[in-house]
Amino acid sequence: MSDFLLPVQYLRQIAEQLRAMGTDPAAWLARCEVEPRQLDDPDYQPGFALFSQLIEHALALTEEPALGLLVGERLVINTHGILGFAALQSESLRQAIQLVERYLAVRTTLVTLRHEHDEAAQREHIQFVASFPLGSIERTVLEAVMLAIKNVFDAITPANVCLSQVGFPFPAPCYADLANEMFGCPVAYDQPWAGFTIDSALLDLPLRMADPAAFREAESICQRELMKLGEKTSLSARVRRLMLEKQNGFPSLVVTARLFHMTPRTLHRHLLDEGTTFKQILKEVRHSLAVEHLKSGRLSVQEIACSLGYNDVANFRRAFKQWEGVPPSEYRPGRQ
Known part of the structure; x- marks a missing residue:
């Protein structure tokens, strides 16, 4: 089995974004010889090469360089299945970060997370590391994935808790102001890694929707799903x-x-x-x-x-x- 995983629900979100922009999703899929009915099959899984083609064609059809941000904005916490549900029950941002770091692979293997503590600056660095050579789709994928995770953090934390900075390892695009607005913090480009910087003091603040029992149950489901994926890979x-x-x-x-x-x-x-x-x-x-x-x-x-x-x-x-x-x-x- 391929080690690439991306549930078909995310492809449906891309299709819906294209439709909202006046682009026919069927025409988009046809370019890659994908049938619209395949997006209704919960077991449908494209390979990484086909996924790359789909993203490239979506960019070409819409002529929208900020497509990654627009798709990422659609990916709210309830689009992430059991992982999103577990995050919603977290007792602290630290616990939520650890959860995503361990179990992101049950939703996608496009990237992995690394959490590093900067003792001198009292900052936390959440790094997104590509698991595949993204090439021409790097910017779109990283923007979508990182905004989706930012949406998860927003859903579980108080309104005044926000990222200190977002960094991307590519040059500033023409829509950099839009990125600053959508991430709600300064966005830096040409950085050595992609990710978030967060004040350490925010990590252990109690979260309003914490439910320890529900969290444990949801995490155990994530563990079982991850084990199943490991057996198939x-x-x-x-x-x-x-x-x-x-x-x-x-x-x-x-x-x-x-x-x-x-x-x-x-x-x-x-x-x-x-x-x-x-x-x-x-x-x-x-x-x-x-x-x-x-x-x-x-x-x-x-x-x-x-x-x-x-x-x-x-x-x-x-x-x-x-x-x-x-x-x-x-x-x-x-x-x-």
Whole structure:
């Protein structure tokens, strides 16, 4: 099974946004050979490549660069199923953040969350890390997902509790003022990571709708759903996702095996059974990330080589030429 998950309900929200903007959802779906009836099938699950095409075509049809924000605004807490219900019962913002960090995968595997505490500044950094090479849809996806999570926080916290800052790892768009308004706080661009900054003092304020018993029951359902997903997802897909989550320092075979409660030999054997190896997955992840970094233009070739774990930039150049047929300095996205 693919490690990409996005419930069809979210595709329906995109379709409704297109309809509200005067675009026929059927025409949008037809471009990707998707039938409208498939959006009514609760078990329908597109692959990541098809999802990317759907987002690209939605942007092209609407000619609305801020589509991600408009879709994100629609994604209120009750659109997130059991995860949204559990968040609504949280006793504190800290508990809600931990909940989303642990169980976001029951709603989507597009991104994962990391929570870091800045002791010196007394700030919390909630980072959104892409689990897939988003490429041309990065801005739209991050804006939609981050605004959706912001809506969850808004639903459970008092009106005066808000984010200190939102950051995105891409240049400011022409609609930056709209982003500031919709997030309700300053939005910074060209940042090293995507995410929120929150005052630490807000984390443990009691929430008005807290229901500890309901929270425990909802969290147990999230746990069961996550276990089911883990059983369906191939080991190679889980290893690939782990590498993408930790792309600033890929774990070794030994560390990866330990994280999956296996010996290195057992992990190697299972990957062979799935037709791949740890080295092959690492090479594929490096290739994918190298292309995405070059497309973004934010890092130099030397910086990309370093971020991908190459001690010698010459080794990276050789590897990239094997992947793409040209050295990284000559790579041009979309060339044939």
